[in-house]
Amino acid sequence: PLRTALALTSMIFNLGRLVGPAIGGFAISLIKDNWGSALSQGTLPSDVPSHIGESFCFFLNSLSYFAAVIALHLMDFVLPVYERGKNAAHDFWEGLKTAWTFPPVRVVLLTLAMLGSTAITANTLTPAIARDILHGDSRFLGMLQSSLALGAILSAGYMASRATLKYFNYHFIVATLSCGTALMIYSYSSSLKLSCFAMFLMGLGQILLFSSTNTLIQLIAPHKYRDRFISFYAGILLGLVPLGCQFTGFLADHIGLREAVRVCGVCSFLVMIWYLFNRHHIRDHEYPATE
Numbered sequence: 001p002l003r004t005a006l007a008l009t010s011m012i013f014n015l016g017r018l019v020g021p022a023i024g025g026f027a028i029s030l031i032k033d034n035w036g037s038a039l040s041q042g043t044l045p046s047d048v049p050s051h052i053g054e055s056f057c058f059f060l061n062s063l064s065y066f067a068a069v070i071a072l073h074l075m076d077f078v079l080p081v082y083e084r085g086k087n088a089a090h091d092f093w094e095g096l097k098t099a100w101t102f103p104p105v106r107v108v109l110l111t112l113a114m115l116g117s118t119a120i121t122a123n124t125l126t127p128a129i130a131r132d133i134l135h136g137d138s139r140f141l142g143m144l145q146s147s148l149a150l151g152a153i154l155s156a157g158y159m160a161s162r163a164t165l166k167y168f169n170y171h172f173i174v175a176t177l178s179c180g181t182a183l184m185i186y187s188y189s190s191s192l193k194l195s196c197f198a199m200f201l202m203g204l205g206q207i208l209l210f211s212s213t214n215t216l217i218q219l220i221a222p223h224k225y226r227d228r229f230i231s232f233y234a235g236i237l238l239g240l241v242p243l244g245c246q247f248t249g250f251l252a253d254h255i256g257l258r259e260a261v262r263v264c265g266v267c268s269f270l271v272m273i274w275y276l277f278n279r280h281h282i283r284d285h286e287y288p289a290t291e
Helices: 002-040 052-074 088-101 103-116 120-133 138-161 170-188 192-220 223-255 257-276
Strands: none
Touching: 002 052, 002 138, 088 103, 088 223, 103 120, 103 170, 103 192, 103 223, 103 257, 120 138, 120 170, 120 192, 120 223, 120 257, 138 192, 170 192, 170 257, 192 223, 223 257
């Protein structure tokens, strides 16, 4: 089914964003432990830099791009023929105007933008929280990120198993509620186990939001504008979210880590309230067949 294929595509894309840091945290810890043991036994020179674990992870990450290059080389497909537009600027504004005047797409993109620039950006504070609040090291960071990844995997599995778009509008309520609850727990927690549970909830909410947004846009968008709507979706994830991370970091510097996470949690609840007043645009829309 088309819907399942879209859900799986979104799952793979977003799981990579969440599982990658978890693997990195464990890799850093593993490499440092082995390197430390070798140093203590005198089998390695003592001037080995302390950041060797992080450096090796960057090296491994560079190798992973070869897999993408090989996969692209092996693809064999025919690109569809589109009607040539007037120019890039005209096509962009035409797509933006259409997205704004198409209520279901407008609501899901605004929900993603508001949650992505506030609640989801709290992830960027996880290393500082692991070090300064939980008083841990890269192992703690790896456990927190793994909890996030576990929630993401379960959420992605649920999305891939959905056989219908019925009740799809509830996904955004669950996503915002899950993120808000997770962040409030996270902001008050001083326990690794409780913090891991909060990150688990965060992973559930994030993938549910990302995958639902991507799936809805691709299924209900007019064919002529689908690629532009998806580019807006990608622009929010790759452009607006990093800008939100800068703001979250600014908050953490000026009001503290816990308070910054708490602000993100409150913003998530506010987004949920806004969505509740606008979800009828998604609930009442006539959805096409997805098989």
